[in-house]
Amino acid sequence: MKNRLKVLRAERDWSQAELAGRLDVSRQAVNAIETGKHDPSLPLAFRIARLFDMRIEDIFDDGESA
Amino acid sequence: MPYRPYTSSESQRSYAYKYVWFGAACSVALLPLYLFGVRGPYGLIFGGAVGGLLASTLTGRADDYFRSLCANGHRWVVFALSLYMFAGFTLYLFDVATPSGHDLSGSSEAASVGGMALFFDGHLVGIILTIVYHAGYGYQWLRDRVGSDEET
Incomplete structure (x- = not known):
C-alpha cells in the first residue's frame, strides 16, 4: 500500500529511529511501512494518523479512492 | 526529541528481532551437530534454537512488522510439514508392511520397503522445521530490504 510516511517524516526532519520511538515500534517496522512492504495494523495506522494529526486515508492510499 | 518517561529504547523495541537471528544461527549449527553426533555444545545451541522459536510465538511486546515476519516463517513451516506428511502418507500407502500398502500391492508376501524408518x-x-521457520522469516526480511533505503 502506498503511503506518505516518508514525506511526512522528512517534513518534520525526523529520522526513522525517531519516528519509530514516537510510534513505539522498531526502526525496521518504520522502514518496511515507508517502502510499502508492510501494511500496518489498524491500531498502528491510527497511532500514525494521530501523530501527524491527519486522517488515515490522507496518509495511506489503497488505490481505491477516487 | 523531547524527553518522555517510560519510553522504550530502539534496543528494547527490536529485542525480538535479535532473538530470532540468534535462534536462526543456533538452529543452522544444530543440524550438523546432530547428524555427526557432536554432544559437547549441543545442549546450549539447542537451547538457543528453542529460544528463537519461542521469540516468534511470545510476541506480546513486539511490533506488528515482527509478527508479520514470524507469520511468514510459520507459513513456511506448515507448508514443509504438509509436504512431509504427504511424503509419509505416500510411503505408508506403498509400504507393503502396512495394512493399506499390503492391500494395494495385492501381494501375499509382506516385505517392507523400509521407507517409514526415515520418518521416525x-x-x-x-530441527529441520526450525531451520525452515528461520528460512521463511529471513526470506521475508531480505525481500523487504531489496530496494529500500533503510537508515542505520
Missing part, C-alpha cells in the same frame, strides 16, 4: 526421527524433523 522426530528430533531431526524438529
Whole structure:
C-alpha cells in the first residue's frame, strides 16, 4: 500500500529511529511501512494518523479512492 | 526529541528481532551437530534454537512488522510439514508392511520397503522445521530490504 510516511517524516526532519520511538515500534517496522512492504495494523495506522494529526486515508492510499 | 518517561529504547523495541537471528544461527549449527553426533555444545545451541522459536510465538511486546515476519516463517513451516506428511502418507500407502500398502500391492508376501524408518526421527524433523521457520522469516526480511533505503 502506498503511503506518505516518508514525506511526512522528512517534513518534520525526523529520522526513522525517531519516528519509530514516537510510534513505539522498531526502526525496521518504520522502514518496511515507508517502502510499502508492510501494511500496518489498524491500531498502528491510527497511532500514525494521530501523530501527524491527519486522517488515515490522507496518509495511506489503497488505490481505491477516487 | 523531547524527553518522555517510560519510553522504550530502539534496543528494547527490536529485542525480538535479535532473538530470532540468534535462534536462526543456533538452529543452522544444530543440524550438523546432530547428524555427526557432536554432544559437547549441543545442549546450549539447542537451547538457543528453542529460544528463537519461542521469540516468534511470545510476541506480546513486539511490533506488528515482527509478527508479520514470524507469520511468514510459520507459513513456511506448515507448508514443509504438509509436504512431509504427504511424503509419509505416500510411503505408508506403498509400504507393503502396512495394512493399506499390503492391500494395494495385492501381494501375499509382506516385505517392507523400509521407507517409514526415515520418518521416525522426530528430533531431526524438529530441527529441520526450525531451520525452515528461520528460512521463511529471513526470506521475508531480505525481500523487504531489496530496494529500500533503510537508515542505520
